[in-house]
Amino acid sequence: MKSIIALTVNGQRRDDAVADNSLLLDYLREQLQLTGTKQGCDGGECGACTVLVDGEPRLACLTLTATVAGKHVETVESLARNGRLSRLQQAFHEKLGTQCGFCTPGMLMAAEALLRREPHPSIEQIREALAGNLCRCTGYVKIIESVQAASLPAKESA
Numbered sequence: 001m002k003s004i005i006a007l008t009v010n011g012q013r014r015d016d017a018v019a020d021n022s023l024l025l026d027y028l029r030e031q032l033q034l035t036g037t038k039q040g041c042d043g044g045e046c047g048a049c050t051v052l053v054d055g056e057p058r059l060a061c062l063t064l065t066a067t068v069a070g071k072h073v074e075t076v077e078s079l080a081r082n083g084r085l086s087r088l089q090q091a092f093h094e095k096l097g098t099q100c101g102f103c104t105p106g107m108l109m110a111a112e113a114l115l116r117r118e119p120h121p122s123i124e125q126i127r128e129a130l131a132g133n134l135c136r137c138t139g140y141v142k143i144i145e146s147v148q149a150a151s152l153p154a155k156e157s158a
Contacts, residue, residue, distance in 0.1 A: 005069045009034070010078040018065045025049045025060035028075060036076035040134075047133030050106035051075050056131070056150045057113045076105035080113065088112055088150040097146030099137035106133050111147045120151050 005018045009032060018027055027033045028051070040048030041065035042061050049060040052074040079086040085093065088111055098104045107130060114121055121129070127140075127149045135143060 003066060005065055006069060007068055008072045020064075020066060022065045023061060024051070024058075024063040024065050024068060024073070027065040028073075034075045034077050038102055038105055040102070040106075045134070046103070047106040047110065047130075048103050050109040050133060052109055052113055055113060055116060057110050064085070074109070074112075076108055079108060086112075088115065091150035092146040093143055093144075095146040095149050097143045097144070099135060103133060103135045103137075107135070107143055111150070114147070115151060119130060121147070121154075123148070137154055 001020045002017045003020055004015055006013070007017045008014065009028070014032075016027075016031060018031070025039055027039060028037050029039070037051055037060055038048035039061065040046035044059045044062040050057050051060050052058070052072075053063070053068055054071050055074075079089055088108060092098050092108065094103065097107070108129050111126070111131050113118060114125065118125055126144050130140070130143065130147075145152065
């Protein structure tokens with residue numbers, strides 16, 4: 001069965017026919033072609049599929065699309081504006097927080113949610129916010145440094 005789902009994705013209002021058992025991850029990647037959200041473990045353990053739903057991190061691989069009806073969904077594609085990287089994306093680039101890049105979209109979205117509620121987080125707050133996101137390439141040092149750099153006033157992060 002399919003239902004019409006009304007929601008906002010990356011600032012754009014949508015009304016789409018979606019299978020009742022469709023996962024948000026599949027809807028974003030297959031129906032909307034927003035492939036920045038990655039399919040990692042498919043079991044809610046790696047965080048590669050993290051998106052924001054009404055500003056809060058959510059694992060798209062465990063979320064039925066129907067449960068986000070009427071909500072605002074943001075993917076990693078929403079962070080850049082007019083072809084320019086967001087401050088957080090730029091910090092990941094400059095501080096080498098991307099490593100192989102597979103976990104990066106989920107890390108960015110988890111960090112974005114943190115920075116919205118706590119613009120100047122402590123290292124412990126950053127670690128806690130990223131605890132659900134796994135990176136197979138690094139010891140997380142560069143990722144944490146990237147989030148720290150994004151939280152500094154503009155003149156200090158350069």
